[in-house]
Amino acid sequence: MSKVRVLVGTRKGAFILTSDGKREKWDVSGPHFAGWEIYHVKGSPADPNRLYASQTSGWFGQIIQRSDDGGKTWLQPGTPAGQPAAPGPPKSESNKFVYDTSAESGKPLTTHQWYDGTQHQWEFKRVWHLEPSLTDPDTVYAGIEDAALFRSTDGAQNWQELSGLRGHGTGPNWQPGAGGMCLHTIILDPSDPQRMFIAISAAGAFRTDDGGKTWKPINRGLRSQYIPDPNAEIGHCVHHVAMHPSRPGVLFMQKHWDVMRSDDAGDNWKEISGNLPTDFGFVIDVHAHEPETIYVVPIKSDGEHYVHEGKLRVYRSRTGGNEWEALTKGLPQKDCYVNVLRDAMAIDSLDKCGVYFGTTGGQVYASTDAGDSWAPIVRDLPSVLSVEVQTLA
Amino acid sequence: MIRVILPQHLRTLAKVGSEVTLEVEGQVTQRSVLDALEARYPMLRGTIRDQATQQRRPFLRFFACEEDLSHESPDAPLPDEVASGKEPLLIIGAIAGG
Numbered sequence: 488m489s490k491v492r493v494l495v496g497t498r499k500g501a502f503i504l505t506s507d508g509k510r511e512k513w514d515v516s517g518p519h520f521a522g523w524e525i526y527h528v529k530g531s532p533a534d535p536n537r538l539y540a541s542q543t544s545g546w547f548g549q550i551i552q553r554s555d556d557g558g559k560t561w562l563q564p565g566t567p568a569g570q571p572a573a574p575g576p577p578k579s580e581s582n583k584f585v586y587d588t589s590a591e592s593g594k595p596l597t598t599h600q601w602y603d604g605t606q607h608q609w610e611f612k613r614v615w616h617l618e619p620s621l622t623d624p625d626t627v628y629a630g631i632e633d634a635a636l637f638r639s640t641d642g643a644q645n646w647q648e649l650s651g652l653r654g655h656g657t658g659p660n661w662q663p664g665a666g667g668m669c670l671h672t673i674i675l676d677p678s679d680p681q682r683m684f685i686a687i688s689a690a691g692a693f694r695t696d697d698g699g700k701t702w703k704p705i706n707r708g709l710r711s712q713y714i715p716d717p718n719a720e721i722g723h724c725v726h727h728v729a730m731h732p733s734r735p736g737v738l739f740m741q742k743h744w745d746v747m748r749s750d751d752a753g754d755n756w757k758e759i760s761g762n763l764p765t766d767f768g769f770v771i772d773v774h775a776h777e778p779e780t781i782y783v784v785p786i787k788s789d790g791e792h793y794v795h796e797g798k799l800r801v802y803r804s805r806t807g808g809n810e811w812e813a814l815t816k817g818l819p820q821k822d823c824y825v826n827v828l829r830d831a832m833a834i835d836s837l838d839k840c841g842v843y844f845g846t847t848g849g850q851v852y853a854s855t856d857a858g859d860s861w862a863p864i865v866r867d868l869p870s871v872l873s874v875e876v877q878t879l880a
Numbered sequence: 881m882i883r884v885i886l887p888q889h890l891r892t893l894a895k896v897g898s899e900v901t902l903e904v905e906g907q908v909t910q911r912s913v914l915d916a917l918e919a920r921y922p923m924l925r926g927t928i929r930d931q932a933t934q935q936r937r938p939f940l941r942f943f944a945c946e947e948d949l950s951h952e953s954p955d956a957p958l959p960d961e962v963a964s965g966k967e968p969l970l971i972i973g974a975i976a977g978g
Contacts, residue, residue, distance in 0.1 A: 522889060546939040546973045547889055547927040563923045583931040611932070 490879040491835050492557065493843055494538065495851055496525035499869035501540055503528075503558045506864075510841055510855045513864045519561065520552065527616050527830055527873045530557075534624035535877050539643055541614035541629070549613055551581040551629075551643045564644040580645050584611045584629070584637055587650035599633065600662040609633045609653075616830060618673035622680075630670035634661060634687040636699065649699035652685065657704060657721045664688035664724045664743075665789075671829055672728045676735045684738065684753060689724035692740065694753050705753030709742060726769045727829040731778035739781050739808070741771040741829075746783055748808050759808025764795050770832035774857060775840035779807040782834075782842060782858060784827040792847075793824035801844070803858050817861035818852065825850070830873035837878055845871025882913055883968035887940075890928070890971070894921040899968060908963040910942060911954040928971060943970040 489508035495501065500518025519525075520542045531537040536557040542550040552561045564581040586609055588597070601607035612632040620626035629637040629646065635653050637646040661668060669688055676682035683699060686692045691706040704720050714722040724743035731737065740747040740756065744767050747756045760766035765785045774780035783802050787795045794800065798821065801814040825846035835841040842854040849868040854861045882902045891898060902916040911934075918925045929936050934954070936942070941950040944962045949969075961967035 521892075544889065546887075546937065547893075548930070548937060549926060550893065550923075565922065580925075582926045585932045611930075 489837055491837065491841060492530070492535075492877045492879060493833070493851065493853075493864070494528035494530065494558070494873075494875040494877070495845055495868065495871060496528050496540070496830075496873035497845075497849070497869035497871050498524050501525040501528050501542075502865070502868060504851065504864050508837055510837075510853060515865055516558065518869075519558070520550075523547075523550070524613075525872065526614060527875075529617050529619060529875045530877045531619040531624040531627075532621050533619070535879055537619070537624040537642075539617040539619060539627050541617055543613040549582045549584065549611070551614070551617075553581075553643050564642050581643050584614070584631055584646055585648075586611065586635060586653075587648040589650075599658055599668065600660055602663060606659060609635070612667060615669045615671045616673055618675065621675050621677055628673050628675075628683075630673050630685065632667045632669040633663075634668045634670040634690065636670055636673070636685055638699070649695075651695070651700050652693060652702045655693075655702045657690070660721045661687060661690035662722065672725070674728060674730050674738075676730075677732045678735050682735070682752070684728060684730070686725040686728050686740075688726065689743075690721055691723040692725050692728060692738075692753055705749070706756070707754065708749075708756030708758075709747065710745070710758075711743065713743070727771050729771045729773050729781070731773040734778045737778065737807075739771050739773060741768050741783055743767065743789060746771065746808065759804070761804070761809035761811055763802055763811050764800075768827075769829040770827050770844065772832045772834050772842070775834050775836040776838065777805070780805045780857070781808065782832065783811075784832070784844065786826060792826045794826070797821050797823050799823045799825065799846070801842070801854075801858055801861075814854075814858045814861070816859065817854075828872055830875075831871050833874045833876040835876045835878045841876065843874050843876050845874045847871065881965045882908060882916070882962065883965055884913065884917060885968045885970045887971060887973045889973070890924060893923050893927065896921070901965075908958050909955050910949065910952065910958065910969075913958065913969055914954075939974045941972050941974060943972060944968070 493504040500521045502517035506513045523542045526541040528540040538554040540552040598606035614629045616630040618628040625642040636649045672686035674684040681698045693702045694705045695702045709723045710717045711723045726741045729739045736752045738749045746760045748759045749756045768786045799818040802811040804811045825848040832844040839857045845851045847870045851864045852861045904916045945959045
């Protein structure tokens with residue numbers, strides 16, 4: 488019988504929620520890494536027992552955790568599990584993210600734009616997103632703040648920057664969004680191992696077609712009133728991007744304001760906000776079996792980061808955008824003022840597919856019927872930063 | 881033998897109690913103590929000082945003998961009481977919310 492495992496990152500630890508395929512009764516494990524911010528936890532598609540977690544703290548910096556048994560036990564890659572390393576040269580480099588400033592990258596890579604328009608030195612702050620390879624459990628990508636893309640090919644023991652992204656020329660014009668200058672979205676193309684999409688707040692979306700050596704901005708059609716040139720190539724605050732694996736050329740984007748769609752792998756975008764009550768938001772995701780069915784959670788505005796009209800509503804479009812229906816059954820419809828952050832929605836691949844999202848109020852909601860109805864799995868976790876789901880055989 | 885007291889989260893990470901003891905060769909300085917600490921507990925690399933710059937992380941402070949040593953040179957000798965093991969070096973997280 489199938490199982491599902493929901494991986495939840497919160498402001499004060501990670502939680503793992505498991506259920507059988509009915510998704511009615513849930514076992515809650517955690518907090519793992521209690522007291523630390525867990526920005527993201529994600530499993531390897533090639534080995535579901537291999538999990539990676541980003542554990543971070545303003546005090547103590549970045550830690551990378553790895554599990555090889557589905558989250559029962561964890562280790563910092565490079566350190567023997569459960570015991571201190573012997574005296575001698577340090578073995579663990581797993582939290583060492585050093586920007587590439589080598590001559591080969593061709594650029595000094597030293598500054599980006601600060602909030603006030605001046606240039607500011609790149610500084611590593613944290614890992615926002617971990618994206619395991621589709622085929623190799625030991626290969627994983629990390630999206631970091633200040634924005635850059637790193638890759639490990641040894642199970643997160645060592646990290647190297649794919650510096651062609653920052654070095655391609657527009658880096659000095661990137662600037663931080665309200666949450667910092669983060670690389671938060673990494674999408675691997677299942678049909679083309681050389682193609683990858685990433686997104687940065689507030690720079691925009693980028694694509695590589697050569698495995699990460701060279702990159703180009705893919706922001707044509709985005710329009711942002713909060714930058715001097717609303718149609719600029721760079722400077723858009725992209726919040727999240729989603730893709731259905733069967734149609735890797737079709738991308739859906741929740742921008743700061745505006746829900747967008749591209750049918751040519753990001754070369755051109757058009758707005759699909761349609762009848763949404765507000766088109767500000769963070770999450771966007773695609774149905775597991777219907778590539779034209781997409782989900783968003785509208786948020787009132789950039790100044791009021793909570794759901795519109797005190798109602799927690801997921802909006803679903805079955806037409807690839809423009810025509811949206813509110814999904815409310817089982818969700819609070821008054822006095823609700825939570826937010827749903829950019830990595831806090833996930834969809835399993837059972838039939839009917841399950842949809843999951845976590846709120847800043849600590850609830851994790853699940854729908855077992857593709858969004859028609861909802862129920863909380865847990866109600867009182869710390870503020871939720873990220874939600875991922877694994878469908879297990 | 882040098883004594884070091886760690887903040888709670890780093891004890892959890894290193895799987896140790898509140899105080900750890902270290903052998904330090906040569907002069908006892910912030911740098912030599914932290915080098916020895918990280919060599920023995922590699923999971924603490926990057927948590928007290930930046931991996932690339934080796935600068936003290938801004939929300940952490942170093943105290944010993946009731947003195948704030950946070951802004952001393954990392955290569956300045958630590959007090960004799962620390963070098964002799966009579967007093968510990970305290971690594972403390974700033975109280976700043978969280």
